[in-house]
Amino acid sequence: MTIHQPPSTYILRYFHDVEVLSPISWYPQTLGWQFLGAIALALLAYGIYAQLKTWYHNRYRSEAKQALESLSLESEQFPRELFTIMKAVLSYLSPGNSTAFGTPFFQTLDNYHSPSLPLPLQQRWTLSLVSRYAGLSKVEKQQLKHYCLDWLKQHKVASL
Template identity: 40%
Template sequence: MTIHKLPGTYMLRELQDVTVPDAISWQPQTAGWLLLALLLGALALLWLYHRVQRWWQQRYRREALAALRALNWSDAGASLGLFHIIKAVLTHLDPRHAKLFGMALLQTLDNALPDRQPRFATELGERWLVSLVCDQVVLSVSDQLCLVSLCSDWLAHHQPPVHTASRAAEARHA
């Protein structure tokens, strides 16, 4: 076995090993960058908290829309089921709405929409409520489809009532 010998030529005689530089740190060197990163992280967590809170507060809409999609419109009681879904949402928004029926209910539905245009307080809305209490009044298929469209639009776009401190005080004293 032969021992390897360094070359003795004059060109390689002065050759030296290359020194490897220290690794570059990923952590910023100044405290300002660290504070900025912490601030951005805190803002991201705050934004995420508000998004999750909003998602949680709006779950009643998703549940009501899912129940609306699950209604069997070939069943005779589908119109009543639709009424129960809308009534449950109204009662969830404000327990005082539990006793509403008739034109007061239809106007409450219209007032909760952003544009406040009369969509429920119409002839169709009145026929819908009459069909709930009178078996002789039956909604046509086109009326039912229009009603489902109105209700799904209402569930997706209604604005919950603003609860002020005075309303909260009224609720406690009532």
């Protein structure tokens, strides 16, 4: 804000300058506007808090998604790495899920997400984890990867 200075030349010495009013404050002067501003500020703070809380509770999804997308379908260890990632996510959601294998593992996945993996694919995946001679075809690996990515995006968690 600048302070108004009257002209100083001798030609204008008999002229009277228009009086400049004092500046108007941007701060609301009535209690109602202050109250409304405080409510708006509180709502904004709560909205930011809710967004941060949602992000914090869902950060595991983005980490697991990045790990899944980095897996190579040509890798011999693909089924084991995929299982390890999904097991880590289930263990994060509930520490009791850390011992699930086979049918209990798939039941736990189904408890969080409705469309389940077809039974033959479940059996082939489990068999490929325990036997190095049982492998998965590229199509089966793609189906598993797609199912796991879909599961990560859409599973529902009651509360963390």
